[in-house]
Amino acid sequence: MRTDARFFDGEIARDHMAVAEITAQGLQIEGLDVAQRIWSLSGLTAVTPPQPGYPFRLSHESEPGARLVITQEAFARELVARAPHLAGGFNPRRAGRIAAIVAASALATAGVLYVLLSYAPQTLAFVLPDSWRDSLGNQVEATLANDGKLCATSAGNDTLRRLAARMTEGNPEIPSFEVKIYDLKILNAFALPGGRIVMTRKLIDAARTPDEVAGVLAHEIGHVYHRHSEAQLIRAMGIELLLRIASGGGDTVSSLAGLLAILQYSRDAEREADSFAQTALVHAAIDPMGFKRFFEELKKLEGSGGSGGGLFDAMGDMMSTHPVTDERIEAIKPLPEGVAARPALSDTDWQSLRKICD
Amino acid sequence: MTFQAFGARGSGSDTPLSFTYVDKPGLGKIALLNALLMVLTLTVYRFWAKTNVRRHIWGCVHINGEPLEYTGRGIELFLGFLIVFAVFFLPVSVVLTVLQLSLGPEHPLLIGANLVLVLVIFLLWGMALYRARRYQLSRTLWRGIRASLVGSSMTYSLLYFGAMLLRSMTLGWSTPAMNLNLQERMTGDMRIGSMPFRFKGRAGPLYGPYAICWVVTLLAFIAVALLAGFGVYGLFGDELKAIGGSVTTDPSNPVPDAHRIGLVIGFAIVGAFVLFAIVSSITWAFYVARELSIFASYTTLDNARFRLETTAGSLIWLVLGNLLLIVFTLGIATPFAQQRLVRYLVSRLSADGIVDVNAILQSREAVGRTGEGLADAFDVSWI
Structure with missing residues (x-):
């Protein structure tokens, strides 16, 4: 599947017309003045989450400043189907991990503070x-x-x-x-x-x-x-x-x-x-x-x-x-x-x- | 192979600039979630809350059809806050507590230390503003190109402090010139990628509106003071005379109720103060509107000159509306107030002339790892 796309190379602010294509290796980008490159699906990030009626903006870990803008919704849907992490929204595993980290640090902080507030003042009071x-x-x-x-x-x-x-x-x-x-x-x-x-x-x-x-x-x-x-x-x-x-x-x-x-x-x-x-x-x-x-x-x-x-x-x-x-x-x-x-x-x-x- | 340009303005060396605010759904969800988590975490979540709002609002600001992108992270703001707390607020709190314990609360040395602290905070105020701006710009991308602020926060801070001193010494008359200086430094230090913003202009055109507002404020002050004075005198003139002479001849009305009169005078002072605050806010909205628009017209990027169409009325409506929005929702709708502000500026902003987009290269400025510690501590950043 392929579509016309707008490409920014992250080096100059001007835009480039390009063609994006989903291949076996990943997302292939190519244009008249855009050298061919293939972005692996796992390295893609959605700059803005895919929303019907809004352009879909992508970046890739290999080129931090580069941006690919896709306006064809069928193509965007297909890409999200292949790389589900782009859909954004609620991710139970990630949310679980964050909740665990927050809970653990909150507990640890509370524990340290409790001990500190229980014993340190009494000692300090005597000095x-x-x-x-x-x-x-x-x-x-x-x-x-x-x-x-x-x-x-x-x-x-x-x-x-x-x-x-x-x-x-x-x-x-x-x-x-x-x-x-x-x-x-x-x-x-x-x-x-x-x-x-x-x-x-x-x-x-x-x-x-x-x-x-x-x-x-x-x-x-x-x-x-x-x-x-x-x-x-x-x-x-x-x-x-x-x-x-x-x-x-x-x-x-x-x-x-x-x-x-x-x-x-x-x-x-x-x-x-x-x-x-x-x-x-x-x-x-x-x-x-x-x-x-x-x-x-x-x-x-x-x-x-x-x-x-x-x-x-x-x-x-x-x-x-x-x-x-x-x-x-x-x-x-x-x-x-x-x-x-x-x-x-x-x-x-x-x-x-x-x-x-x- | 066909290449179709979808509304692609801005690929060449002579591109005009356009600014639009494109609403998108999702801010309500962000506002509610932020409010909930702020309460649950005793406001520690504020750094992440701020980040979520910025990411949304930045993404609505479109320049030549491409949105801005906010790449800041909550943890960066949190670390910035922790650093400022550890190197500034914690030592200051400890020193002040120890001084208060060892010397008692009214010792001259303690009062001196407090004065020094106030002075230091005034000195750091400009630095907080500048660094907050630097952090925000370094996290702002357009077409993948990063913005930056390249100057020294120390210089700006000293200039800001000087401007504050001068303002009080000249009864405000230095304000237009000093505001121009500050704006020139801040804007002149701004870059989008490799391309600098430039700011050049005279303070002269600011002085007309300033003089009018200054005189109107003075007259308003006198009028309100007279109004309050005559109001009280008209109501209680005779009784006041009786107190003044402390003799009463009329046995049926022997002692004027001094307590009641004191209460009414108190109300009159508060009422006069509120009235004056309203009148002077409206007056100064005219100056602020003029200043914003003049400053925009002094600003250029490459061969494009900016234009900001502000009016006092729309500015008053913006500020008043935001105030009501925040107060009546107990702060939950604050993101919407911030959105109104950004939308106001963006929708009234335009530019004459052209920019060579091919000359905007990726920024080579170093990117700081943490942000806004001082600004958070002083609560100076507006978004």
């Missing part, structure tokens, strides 16, 4: 210089406190200082920290970078005994001890950077993800802080049952639906950042035999703590 931790803490505290009133700090308040000191006595590995009581709209306690522990007035109001407050404080000291908040911030920055790589600079998604990531610790982190709290409370001879009771109260609150309303309310509340599970409540054990419990605070101290924001 962060104290001045950086402090600067980070300043920024986070300013965002968190917003315009809430600062009622007292362990630096200025004797009751808080003594309670904190009792919990850390004899453990030199705990970095220095400061306890701050804020009057905020939420019931919560946070460990921030740079050794700042923020407790809200509502938390103290909700506690029935000083042992409960001491338990929460011990838990937050655990977060400080393990540098959880620094690690979490580093992780959030890493996630933000990754999202920026993916989207080429999308900010809304990344900052929301960052905020969620900062406020919420992993279950492992919570377990570590709980276990630290257990040890510290026993060491200070404070009854851990207070801590346990506080958790049980929170659990009940969760059952009743909590505060409800608004994403920020939900995030700001204790339940969302410190999800209490039965497993965690179970893990809190009473003082061992032979250790006599001493109250966390004297009655006078407890009364003064309850009025700290007045």
Whole structure:
């Protein structure tokens, strides 16, 4: 089968009239000023896929710039019948291969990132210089406190200082920290970078005994001890950077993800802080049952639906950042035999703590 | 053996040029598939999406009956992006983060570093434009002959930066001359195969339209400002006086609602701004239309001189239509907006004179392996 065709040799822009013929060896092209050549069928590429009513344009691997334009549809159909890869369209084998490559690289990337984000931040958190931790803490505290009133700090308040000191006595590995009581709209306690522990007035109001407050404080000291908040911030920055790589600079998604990531610790982190709290409370001879009771109260609150309303309310509340599970409540054990419990605070101290924001 | 020429213009040494946009089906499928995969891949697919659209639109642009061919590949754009990310954005992010961590967010050194970054981005802006153009041309074939951009992106970048500085220093009056300079460099560096495009002309004819648009914009600004001012004063004149004097004598209407007045003034400012933006956009469409058409008439290829018939009205309709098209389809129809733009230019483009097609030889310029990293990062390429 043969047809008239238009030929470009890929060296000069002018066109040549040629005759194309399908032979046993392949596609033979020849013209008055076109030297005879044979293009193998397997080396052909359709520059534009064959479409009825449109010229069919072909190139060949042996002459990258050369183009053959066929307008006779019967010839084009015959050629596609002989060389089906020219038809274009959906190719299951090729699509399968691409899907496999994409899936494999996506899985590998996800795996590497998961490992990196799980372990690297915790390690980095311990090498962060104290001045950086402090600067980070300043920024986070300013965002968190917003315009809430600062009622007292362990630096200025004797009751808080003594309670904190009792919990850390004899453990030199705990970095220095400061306890701050804020009057905020939420019931919560946070460990921030740079050794700042923020407790809200509502938390103290909700506690029935000083042992409960001491338990929460011990838990937050655990977060400080393990540098959880620094690690979490580093992780959030890493996630933000990754999202920026993916989207080429999308900010809304990344900052929301960052905020969620900062406020919420992993279950492992919570377990570590709980276990630290257990040890510290026993060491200070404070009854851990207070801590346990506080958790049980929170659990009940969760059952009743909590505060409800608004994403920020939900995030700001204790339940969302410190999800209490039965497993965690179970893990809190009473003082061992032979250790006599001493109250966390004297009655006078407890009364003064309850009025700290007045 | 018979040789039949099917509409074969353009085999000789004295060929006139013709440009047509020939629609073909398939863009809708590309648009939908692109949108779907962009969502599924958190926009990483954008490089392949862009490539698919270009391949389609290039193939619709016919010069003397033969379509353009786009040979770029998504992976090339992706690699270009990764390189720019690794050598520019990653180090910059790390340095800024470390500075912020170690010094706090309001330290003068951090502010200084941010200013330097802004300066560097301005300096690289022209380079991004130039390199994107170079990549696109190197992937554009006509009759199997490759186009190219042969100059230095550094030179262009400096010129672009200078033009930006000069523009702000001269309240805009350097714009026509500098635009001409930039266009001269870009067009003068363009080749189709071995044949260069040439650009030659004076900035003089641009200044008439520019002066008119500049003065109209100034008057529009004053008018809109007065309108907003008098509007607010007319509504609240008495109450404003009361606030000014902070004494009220009428006990039935003692305290003017300062909060409400503040709100209305806020709305007036926003409204005035929007009104001014609309008026000045329409005004400047006249200049842009003139500039496009004058620049085209300064451009030659061999013995052919280009002509682009643009009007402000059609340009406004083009931009407005594209805006609506993109907004109301949440970006899914972006390929159609790009098609409208290319179709607009191609269908209004023509050339007087002839080109020696026998003198257009295959390009010997080296072809880069990756493309458009900076342009993607700054989001400057329009297609």
